[in-house]
Amino acid sequence: MSQARPISRRALLFGRSDGESPVSPGRARPATSPSTLRPPWALRGTAFANACTGCVACVDACPERVLVLRKGKAVFEPERGECTFCHACVDACAPGALRDDGVQPPWTYRASVDEACLGAQGVVCASCREICPQSAIRIPPAGRGAAHIDSDGCNGCGACVSVCPATAIHLHASVETAA
Numbered sequence: 001m002s003q004a005r006p007i008s009r010r011a012l013l014f015g016r017s018d019g020e021s022p023v024s025p026g027r028a029r030p031a032t033s034p035s036t037l038r039p040p041w042a043l044r045g046t047a048f049a050n051a052c053t054g055c056v057a058c059v060d061a062c063p064e065r066v067l068v069l070r071k072g073k074a075v076f077e078p079e080r081g082e083c084t085f086c087h088a089c090v091d092a093c094a095p096g097a098l099r100d101d102g103v104q105p106p107w108t109y110r111a112s113v114d115e116a117c118l119g120a121q122g123v124v125c126a127s128c129r130e131i132c133p134q135s136a137i138r139i140p141p142a143g144r145g146a147a148h149i150d151s152d153g154c155n156g157c158g159a160c161v162s163v164c165p166a167t168a169i170h171l172h173a174s175v176e177t178a179a
């Protein structure tokens with residue numbers, strides 16, 4: 001018997017779907033390159049790639065639909081939306097590739113803005129600031145410069161990535177390496 005899979009109201013509204021293709025026509029844009037960002041609380045170093053069996057339990061459990069399988073391993077795609085750190089993927093990961101020891105943060109990803117930011121072209125835009133749950137983004141007034149992200153406040157949730165109309169925001173890892 002097929003079982004209804006959890007999906008958040010936000011993911012539903014944004015038209016996030018499952019599978020390998022990045023989502024929602026007319027909403028989220030395709031990633032410029034396939035994501036190599038790991039799911040939250042992934043094991044560090046080569047341990048994650050060794051432990052992840054590609055069972056897709058985390059992909060199925062994620063109510064935000066931000067996890068997909070790439071080359072047999074789970075990855076986080078911020079182009080699909082934000083991670084709310086709900087823990088559902090960790091709870092679903094039987095092989096233990098995602099593991100929360102209660103001490104380590106879910107990841108060290110942080111967002112950064114490149115020169116494509118509309119503010120850098122003199123255009124007023126505050127889409128990223130408005131969606132950031134951490135209030136980590138500052139926008140210079142009247143289109144007088146690019147958005148600025150406070151890396152101490154940013155938790156790498158990725159909410160700002162998918163809303164940027166200029167595809168100017170990217171997440172990068174400061175500790176993790178590609179799986």
Ligand code: SF4
Pocket residue numbers: 039040061062063064065066067082083084085086087088089090
């Ligand atoms: S913590 Fe929750 S929202 Fe984040 S990737 Fe895991 S299941 Fe999805």
Ligand code: SF4
Pocket residue numbers: 110111131132133134135136137149153154155156157158159160161
């Ligand atoms: S990735 Fe960082 S800056 Fe972007 S919305 Fe999340 S907390 Fe805010």
